[in-house]
Amino acid sequence: MKQTIGILCFLISAYALGQSKLYVSTPTVAYNDATGTTQVGIYTRGAYLENVEKVNKDVFKITNEFLGTTYILDTENLKEVLVSQDVSEASPAPIIDFDDYYGSPHLFTVVGGLKVRKEPNHQSETIGVLYNGTPVGIDYYPYDKEAWTKIQFNEGQGYIPVKYLGKRPNLNSLITSYKKATEAKDQKRFMQRIVELGWNSNDDDNAKALLIFADYADKNAQPERAAIARLQSEVLKAIPEDEEFDKTLSLISKKLFGFTLNNVIEPKKGFSLATLEKTFGKVKDSYAHLDDCALGDYESNILFASAECIGHDINKTYTLRIVQMGNGAGFKINNSILDENTTEKEFLKTGKGLINTILSTDKAYQIPAGDSAYRFTFKDGKLNKIELIYFC
Template identity: 50%
Template sequence: MKKLMILFLLAGLSVNAQRKYISTPTVAYNNEKGSKAVGIFLRGAQIDSYEFLQDKYVYKINTPYTGTIFITDTYYVKDRLNASDHYEKSPAVVVENDEYYGSPHLFTTVASLKVRELPNSSAAVVGNLLNGTPVAIYYYPYNAESWIPVQINDKKGYIPVKYVGKRPELSDLKNQYNKAQTLEDQKKFAERILELGWNSNQRENEAALRLYAEFASKNNQLEVAEICLLQADVLKNIPKDDFNLPIKLQKEKQFGFTINNEIEPKKGFKKSFLESNLGKIKNQYTDLDDCALGDYQTNVFFGSVECIGHDVNKTYHIRSMEMVNANGFKIKNTYLNNHSTVAEFLKVGKGLITSIDPLTNSYYINNDYMTYEFQFKNDRLVKVMVIYYC
């Protein structure tokens, strides 16, 4: 499964000068004389922190991950990029574009790669990248011990360049897994297979989950094996064309938010019912830029529940619900609440679940005009929210 994840690499930090752009792959050197090449900037790289040495006609650049480097070929340092620019292809190690990413990039080659707050191995971890995640490359250092910057989940961080390269092949990893002689090596390759599966198509993802379930089962990780097999079954049964089953179930009162096991009515809950179960309204506002809100509609908050209030008929449809107290969600004949496990959800959601995000432990059910996101933490359902298509 391809992750809908965008990783931007920035070429500088401060904004004490007008931003510059690299229009074609341009080599960076260790000094203003160009004595030794230390890396290469790719087309689209942004240069924010620099000094132009007038007497040398050279750009001096300094960032935490490059140190001090120099661009001597100044012709390709531009104030802006244009579609008419002539530019060369990226160097062979960097992928120009493919089905995974549309600009220069490489892929992570290890499982659960830690993203550090600063470019060193002792810095705090701000996130993790799955094996096979495409990483945009705007500066590629030649020193294998160098770091490159990334942005993940609105956080900036750094990863070692030695852990990015050509996209791993599932077949190669499976061969290495089968040949592994030690439990440590088997685990390493099984984890890489599992994570690459999440960054692959549905069929490969399913196969990776089943392989990891086999590994986990052999090593007495029965709960892990069960979840992997259930996830594999979910992927095998993703709706192909018809995403209207949730709507059909709603009409039969078999799908939707519940409070005290009362499912949300077609026209929405009445204010009196919500206040008697959730308390008084905490806040409300109308956001004209919120595509979920139509005419005469308002965002209304009842503590643990966010609603869309219909100003004319005075009813409320739930938009987001924390799984606390008597809050819940009904799927078919099952009522889910804050005690519901991932396994329970996967069993009842098979045939409805349309995608899985392993990084956030979230599951999605789509219909033709919205998506339901089910969020889990510590193997318990903690929140359900509706994402409206804009």
């Protein structure tokens, strides 16, 4: 008898736990209480609700540790599993269901340098920053403009004020506002938004934003930043077409593109272990991951103090994969050798017509090479690291 009761209790508990997590099948209004006195927000299709409690057959209560409690009266909109046959209405304004920038309900950041907080308050730890014009997925949109909303961020979650979300900013409108501004603080604010929106836009708009910034930097005694912005704009305008990506492979075949040690370009089968150890020191470790598509049979990653290469266990070949600049390590592009003294400006001039990606937040640039790409990272204005990235 006791055993039977125990099993029943377990089954009831399991069912209750199963009911504590549900999905929203169509945009659904959230209320402040179980009687639906006031609408306080909207849950979008696909929203995953945790800590759901069934108050009665017509009301569900949703509790969030930081955002408080809301109630859903349209209980037929909550389901354990979403299917394509679900009937879903369009989300109410200002929520955007999908566009060219994001494929599910979202809004855009409308300010520059928006801080993402660990908890929904301005005193909480900052865990990251979002550029102006960044699309942000929305599960719940609160109507209180002083409220915060939870977002997915860096494989985790964070919080941002909902008042800084809206429709995508318009670059031309921002440029007009910048040109009309007379106060230095307003010019700086608009310029930050222009530059950040540029990085979140297509290459043409990005190039346009960079030229506006270059003009601003010149007027504010920042000639180095102005020069780099102009060169970046030129690089974006000169990005190779798809059919021109083979240009890098052609340079590689002519031994005009690749890692170098003491100005000697890496042989097709790599440098000898003795040569590598002379530059980078003794091998520190080796490892191999099954999901690392760069590795073939009998291959592993070999670690040095300031480099990493792919080693073949049987053939004893070693090809460079990641190199920290210094101690004779460098990189050849055409007839130029890049090293730890290479400036960002020099690299942009050398790589123009080959570079296809600028990673502004990482201070890095990429040059494609077949199914891979070389990433050049800068620190304090100088070339710091080069990494060969494989696309699987």
